Structure formats: structure tokens, C-alpha cells
Amino acid sequence: MSMMAVAEQTETEPVVEKKSPGKALWLLAPGVIWMSLFLVLPMLMMVYVSFWTQTTFTIEPTLTLKSWVTFFTSDTYLGALWTTVRIWLIVLVATVLVGYPAALFVGLFVKNKALQTVLLVLCVIPFWTSFLIRVLAWRPMLGKEGAINMILMNFGITDAPIEVLLFSELSVIIGMTQIYCVFMVGPIAFMLGRIDTSIIEAAQDLGAGFWRIFRTIILPLSMPGVVVGAIFVSVMVLGEFATSAALSGRKVNLLGNIIVTQVGSLKWAFAAVAGVVLTILMGAVVAALLRVVDLRKEL
Amino acid sequence: MNASGIKTGLGAYTALFLVFLYGPLVVLAILSFQTGPEGGPQFPIIEWSTYWYKHLFGLTPPSRIAPLPIEQALVRSLGLAVMTMIVSTVLGVTAAQAFRRKFRGSGVVFYLIVLGMMVPGVLVGLGMALVANTLGIDRHWWSTAFVLHVVYTFPFAFLVMLAIFNRFDPSMEEASWSLGVTPARTFRKVTFPLIFPGVLSAMLFAFTLSYDEFSRTLFASGRDLTLPLAIYGTFSVEVHPNVFAFGVLTTLFSFALLGTYAALMMLSVRRAKRIAIQEEA
Numbered sequence: 001m002s003m004m005a006v007a008e009q010t011e012t013e014p015v016v017e018k019k020s021p022g023k024a025l026w027l028l029a030p031g032v033i034w035m036s037l038f039l040v041l042p043m044l045m046m047v048y049v050s051f052w053t054q055t056t057f058t059i060e061p062t063l064t065l066k067s068w069v070t071f072f073t074s075d076t077y078l079g080a081l082w083t084t085v086r087i088w089l090i091v092l093v094a095t096v097l098v099g100y101p102a103a104l105f106v107g108l109f110v111k112n113k114a115l116q117t118v119l120l121v122l123c124v125i126p127f128w129t130s131f132l133i134r135v136l137a138w139r140p141m142l143g144k145e146g147a148i149n150m151i152l153m154n155f156g157i158t159d160a161p162i163e164v165l166l167f168s169e170l171s172v173i174i175g176m177t178q179i180y181c182v183f184m185v186g187p188i189a190f191m192l193g194r195i196d197t198s199i200i201e202a203a204q205d206l207g208a209g210f211w212r213i214f215r216t217i218i219l220p221l222s223m224p225g226v227v228v229g230a231i232f233v234s235v236m237v238l239g240e241f242a243t244s245a246a247l248s249g250r251k252v253n254l255l256g257n258i259i260v261t262q263v264g265s266l267k268w269a270f271a272a273v274a275g276v277v278l279t280i281l282m283g284a285v286v287a288a289l290l291r292v293v294d295l296r297k298e299l
Numbered sequence: 300m301n302a303s304g305i306k307t308g309l310g311a312y313t314a315l316f317l318v319f320l321y322g323p324l325v326v327l328a329i330l331s332f333q334t335g336p337e338g339g340p341q342f343p344i345i346e347w348s349t350y351w352y353k354h355l356f357g358l359t360p361p362s363r364i365a366p367l368p369i370e371q372a373l374v375r376s377l378g379l380a381v382m383t384m385i386v387s388t389v390l391g392v393t394a395a396q397a398f399r400r401k402f403r404g405s406g407v408v409f410y411l412i413v414l415g416m417m418v419p420g421v422l423v424g425l426g427m428a429l430v431a432n433t434l435g436i437d438r439h440w441w442s443t444a445f446v447l448h449v450v451y452t453f454p455f456a457f458l459v460m461l462a463i464f465n466r467f468d469p470s471m472e473e474a475s476w477s478l479g480v481t482p483a484r485t486f487r488k489v490t491f492p493l494i495f496p497g498v499l500s501a502m503l504f505a506f507t508l509s510y511d512e513f514s515r516t517l518f519a520s521g522r523d524l525t526l527p528l529a530i531y532g533t534f535s536v537e538v539h540p541n542v543f544a545f546g547v548l549t550t551l552f553s554f555a556l557l558g559t560y561a562a563l564m565m566l567s568v569r570r571a572k573r574i575a576i577q578e579e580a
Contacts, residue, residue, distance in 0.1 A: 028408060031390045035411050038446040039418065040390040042426025051431045059432075105309035119313070126320055130511050132530040137323035139538055140330050145341040147326045162473035178319060210305055214558040226372065233407035239419020242514070246534045256421045263518060268429060275425050282419070 039128035046275045054269035067269040071277065077258065081277065084254045087172060087239045087244075088285075094177040095233050096226060103225070106185070107192030108218065120189065123182045131179070135246045138175045142166040142247075167249030175243045180236055184229035191225030194220070227293040234285045238278065255281075324550075331543035336362040340540050341527050351544040352408030362541050368529050376510055376526040383448040383509035388501045390449070391456025392494070399464050416454040423447060427519045433566070437521060444520035448509045455508060456501035463497030494566050503560045507553065 053062040071077045102123075112117045126134060141147050142165040149161040164170055195218065203213045241256030255278045262271035330340055335350030336359070353359045358367055394412060398405065427447055431438050438444070471493065475485040491498075513527030524532070526549070533542050 024397040024400050024402050027393045031412060032408060034390060034446070034449065034453065035415055037417050037448045038427065039423060040411070042423055042430050043418070044426075045429045045433065046422065046426040049433075098316065098319070102313045105306075105313045109306045109309055122317055123320065124411065126324060128507070128557060129324060129546065129550045130527060130530065132513060132527055133327070133535075133542075133549065134324065136530070136534070136538065136542060136546070138519055139325040140326050140340050140342075140543075141323045143341060147322075147342060150342050173307070178323070182320070215340040235417055235419065239421050239514070241421060242531065242534070245531075256419070259421055259425055260517070263428065264424065271425055272429065275422050278419075279422060 033051065040172040043279070046272045046279075049268060050272035050276045052269050052272075054267060057266050060267045067273045070270065073274045076253075077274065079257045080253045080255050080274075081281075083252060084238060084256075084278075084281070086156055087169070087176070087252070087254065088234060090173055091176045091180065091237050092233055094173060094231060095181040095229070098177055099181040099225075099229070100188060103185045103188035103192060103217070103222075106221075107189035108195065116193075120186070127182070132242060132246075134179055135175055135243050136248055138178075139166065142171050142174065166247065167251060169248065169252050171247040172244050172252050175247045176240065177235055179243070180233045183232040183236070184226070187228040187232070188222055188225035193223045195221050224293050227289050231286055231289050234289065235282060238282050238285065326340065326351060327543045328547050331540050331547050333540045335359070335540065336364055338536050338540065340543065351540045352548075353550070354541045355544050364541065367533070367541055368524060369526065370544065372524045372526045372529045375523060379440055379445060379448060379516075379522060379525060380506045380510040382445055383452055384502050384505040387449045387453040387456045387505040390453045391460050391501050391505075392498060394453075394457050395460030399467075399469075412454050412457050414454075415450040420447075420512065421518070422453070424515045424518030427515075428546050431519070438519055440516065440520035440523055440525055444516045444525075447515040447519050448453060448512055451512060451515060452505035452508045455504040459501045459504060460494070460497055463494050466494065492571075496564060499560060499563055499567070505558070507556065 032050060049059060050067060051063045051065065052059045052067075053064045054067055072296050106116060106119045110119065139146070143149070144161045144163055144166065146166065148165060149158075152158045153161065164176075199217055200213055203217060208216075241254055241260050244252040244257055245260075255274050258274045259271045259278070262274065263267075311450070330342070331351055332349065333340070333344055333351065334346040334348040335354060338345045338378050350359060354362075354364070354366060355369065379573050394408075398409070406453075424447060427443050430436075436443070458528065471489050475489045478484065478487070505570055511527060513525070513531055514526055516525050517531065520528070530542065530545070
């Protein structure tokens with residue numbers, strides 16, 4: 001959200017300088033060329049290659065729809081698409097449910113600025129550990145002889161270890177929720193911190209209970225934060241393949257996993273089709289989220 | 300409103316939330332001190348030892364568990380991170396400098412740059428591999444993977460520098476110019492020292508993001524592994540506590556990096572203060 005705010009500021013408050021207009025062009029050229037060559041070109045190439053002809057080990061630039069037809073008639077690929085959408089939705093809801101109360105506490109209930117900063121920093125510190133290590137850390141937690149099963153059995157809550165905890169869809173969802181929920185907490189806490197507390201006090205004075213205040217004031221005012229968080233989480237979850245590779249024992253295949261395996265077996269055209277489908281899905285999700293809340297107006 | 304009850308409840312929840320965030324890492328750190336080589340990656344701890352740390356550095360007698368290929372990978376990862384840091388910081392500073400003036404098409408350019416941090420690594424990595432294939436270029440960590448790392452980190456550097464330039468007082472530069480100092484010298488002597496804290500943050504971002512990046516590297520680098528790829532390689536096989544020991548060490552390394560950053564930042568702030576006092580006197 002800060003980046004949109006920055007964009008708006010640079011557009012509306014230009015810093016006047018006495019420099020020739022050609023200079024800006026020279027300053028911009030390296031970055032723009034870099035992004036065009038190494039970001040836009042590869043993405044266009046992916047779209048182009050998805051129409052190439054796939055032979056056993058190579059691809060030929062003869063245009064065909066065959067890979068697309070294969071994708072949309074294969075149960076494996078359609079299944080992966082459905083799994084991706086399902087896991088994305090579950091993780092999105094889970095990150096909101098898990099993250100919102102924490103954000104509510106940090107953003108609205110903690111009045112002390114120093115404590116607020118400490119809590120937010122505590123949320124960010126795990127990012128200083130390698131992403132892959134954080135994913136892997138769930139294995140000794142969730143495994144059959146893992147920490148959670150051990151605790152449950154020691155306290156006599158369960159008699160036998162719960163095996164569904166690891167190498168299942170559940171473990172992927174738990175792992176992703178833990179890794180990505182901070183991206184939800186940050187934006188929501190930011191929006192909640194901006195709420196004018198006198199509005200809440202006024203509502204209290206008029207006799208409104210907490211739930212009423214939450215429903216009519218806090219929740220609507222925090223929605224832009226939820227949407228920004230949802231965009232972060234969506235983009236990252238949809239592009240995932242490592243968490244499912246590490247925690248599902250190959251039971252969960254996301255579109256990202258399909259791309260990795262197809263590239264591994266040199267099926268470039270199929271990988272490109274999966275990539276284009278993923279791009280379209282992601283674009284649609286982000287566009288839909290941006291329609292829910294007009295960020296430019298809200299921030 | 301029973302605010303205090305709700306506050307206590309939410310506070311307790313937040314504590315649980317932090318346990319959720321840190322729990323796995325704590326468990327991982329504890330298990331890294333499992334005895335080896337017979338101790339597995341699970342409780343109970345048979346005996347506390349630093350076996351797996353020694354194993355990581357090749358200080359243990361050979362066993363059935365292959366050592367992690369980290370030596371070469373570490374050099375590559377650090378090299379790649381430094382290269383990425385330098386290039387993306389330079390690109391970020393120059394692009395943000397251009398954005399200080401309003402120009403036509405600034406919106407498009409802004410989104411083009413920010414797209415670099417939004418597009419998932421799996422997509423841009425695949426695209427890059429396809430481009431390299433078509434052009435017949437070999438993929439290496441220092442070529443195709445490197446340019447993708449910059450695509451990813453340059454937007455972060457750019458946004459940091461934009462924020463810095465937004466709070467920047469241009470009258471300092473104008474004073475320098477009106478005294479007849481060349482723009483290049485002005486940038487070196489006036490602008491750069493003022494934006495240095497921002498540059499430092501941009502460098503930190505670029506370095507750590509590149510050091511940890513792996514989905515882009517997976518597709519765009521050839522056979523040579525970087526550190527994250529070495530860890531990714533262990534996903535498909537049985538995990539041993541040596542990976543946990545490695546996780547503890549990289550985390551410590553990251554903290555050291557963060558500490559260096561904080562120290563440099565404090566030095567630059569103190570220096571700025573000292574200069575300000577001297578000027579007043």
C-alpha cells in the first residue's frame with residue numbers, strides 16, 4: 001500500500017528541478033531496459049512458447065494449440081488448477097482469521113508506540129531465516145514423532161499419533177498460513193492504527209457494544225488493509241511450489257509444482273501453458289481484489 | 300464496552316500467535332543439537348551434542364549421511380548477493396532520481412518496475428529459461444539467474460529510494476549548483492551523503508532477498524547450486540538434523556548482517572549530527 005501512496009505522491013507533487021528533461025530519460029533508461037529485457041520479454045516468451053509444438057525432448061516453433069488442448073482435457077492438470085484455487089482460498093481465509101485478531105491487538109489496543117513497534121518487529125524477525133528453512137521447520141513439528149503429536153500424547157489428549165498432520169493437504173495449509181499470515185497482519189495493523197480513536201469513543205458514549213463498534217466502524221475502516229494483505233498473500237500462495245513440495249509428500253500438486261516437474265522432464269510447452277494459466281488466474285484474482293476496495297481512494 | 304476483557308483476550312491471542320510464528324523455528328533449533336549420526340530429526344533428544352554442526356563443516360568421520368554441499372554454494376550465494384546488491388542499488392537510485400521530476404508515462408514506468416517484485420519467481424524463471432533455450436545461451440547463476448535476481452530486488456531498492464527522495468530538501472542541491480559546483484560533484488558531495496541511509500537500506504534489502512531467493516534461481520541457474528538450491532535438494536530426501544544446524548547458522552548470519560546494518564546506520568546518523576553541530580558552532 002505504501003508503494004501506491006508513493007506513486008501517487010510522485011505524480012501529484014513533482015519536485016521542481018532545473019534540469020534538462022533529457023536527463024530523466026538517461027536515468028530511467030537502464031532500469032526500464034533491464035525490466036523489459038529480463039521481465040517483460042521472458043513473460044511474452046512464455047505466452048509464445050505455450051503455442052509451440054512439443055516433441056519428446058524439444059520444442060519446435062511450429063504454432064499449435066495442442067498443449068492447450070492437452071492441458072484442459074487432462075485430469076492431472078485440471079486437478080492441479082483446482083487444487084491451486086482451493087489451497088489459495090483456504091490459506092487466504094486462514095491468514096485473515098489468524099492474522100486479524102493479532103493485528104487488532106497491535107494496531108488498536110496497544111497504545112504504547114514502543115510496544116507496538118516491538119510487537120511488529122517480532123512478527124518480522126522470522127523473515128530473517130531462510131524461507132526454505134522455515135518451511136522445513138514444520139516437519140519436526142507435524143511428523144508422526146513430531147513435537148505436536150508428542151505434546152498431545154504426553155497430555156493424554158490423544159492415544160495414537162495423528163498421522164494426517166504431515167504429508168497431507170493440511171500440513172501444506174498450516175505451513176503456508178504460518179509463513180504468509182504476517183503479510184496480512186502488517187497492512188491490517190497499519191490501517192487500524194490510522195483509525196481516529198475519538199470515533200470509537202463517541203460510539204462507546206452512545207452506548208454501542210464492542211461487537212457493534214467492530215462491525216460498523218473497525219471492520220469497514222480496516223478493509224483496505226485486508227485487501228492489500230490479500231493481494232500479497234494471493235500472489236505469493238498462487239506462485240508457490242516449495243511448501244507443497246516439502247510438506248505434502250507429493251500428494252498436493254499446485255500449478256507451480258506442475259511447472260517444476262514439466263521443466264524437469266523438458267516438457268517446455270506444457271510448462272508454458274501452466275505458466276500462462278497461472279498468470280491469468282493471478283491477474284484475475286488481483287483485479288477482483290482491487291475492485292472490492294478502491295485503494296487509490298482509501299489510502 | 301467491556302474493553303479490558305477483550306484487550307486481555309486479544310493480548311493472550313497475540314502471545315499464542317507469536318508462539319505459532321516462532322514454535323517451529325525453536326523446535327528446529329533444539330533438534331539441531333541432537334546427537335549424531337544415529338539421532339534423527341525428532342524428539343526426544345538422545346544426547347545433546349554439536350555433532351551436526353561439525354558434520355556441516357566436514358569435521359566428523361564419514362557416515363552414511365552425505366554432507367550438505369554448502370562450501371561452493373556459499374561462495375556462489377554470497378557472490379550473487381553482492382552482484383545483485385550493487386546493480387539493483389545503482390538502478391534503484393538512478394530510477395528514483397528520475398522520478399523526482401514529473402514526466403509523461405511515469406505511471407507506466409512505475410508499474411513496470413514494481414511488477415518485478417510481484418511476478419512469482421516460478422513464472423519469470425520459466426520465461427527466462429525459455430528465452431535462454433531459444434537463444435541457445437547456457438544458464439548460469441552469474442548470468443541468467445543474476446539478471447532475474449536484479450529484476451526481483453531492484454523494485455525494493457527503487458521504492459526505498461523513492462521514499463527517501465520524497466522527504467528530500469532540494470534546496471541543498473540548488474545551493475550547490477548556484478555556487479557553480481558541477482551536478483556530478485554535487486551528487487557526490489551533497490546528495491549522496493544525504494540519501495546514504497536510504498542507500499544502505501536498499502542494499503540490505505537487495506542482499507538479503509537475493510541471498511534467500513530460490514524459485515528464480517531454480518529455473519535460471521544451471522547445474523551449479525546456490526545455498527537455497529542446496530536446501531531445496533534435501534526436500535525430496537530424508538531430512539537429517541544437519542539441515543537444521545545449517546538453518547540455525549544462516550539465521551545467525553542474517554542477524555549479524557542486520558547488526559552490521561544497524562551499526563552503519565547509527566554511525567551515519569551520528570556523523571550527520573556532528574556535522575550539524577559543527578555548522579551551528
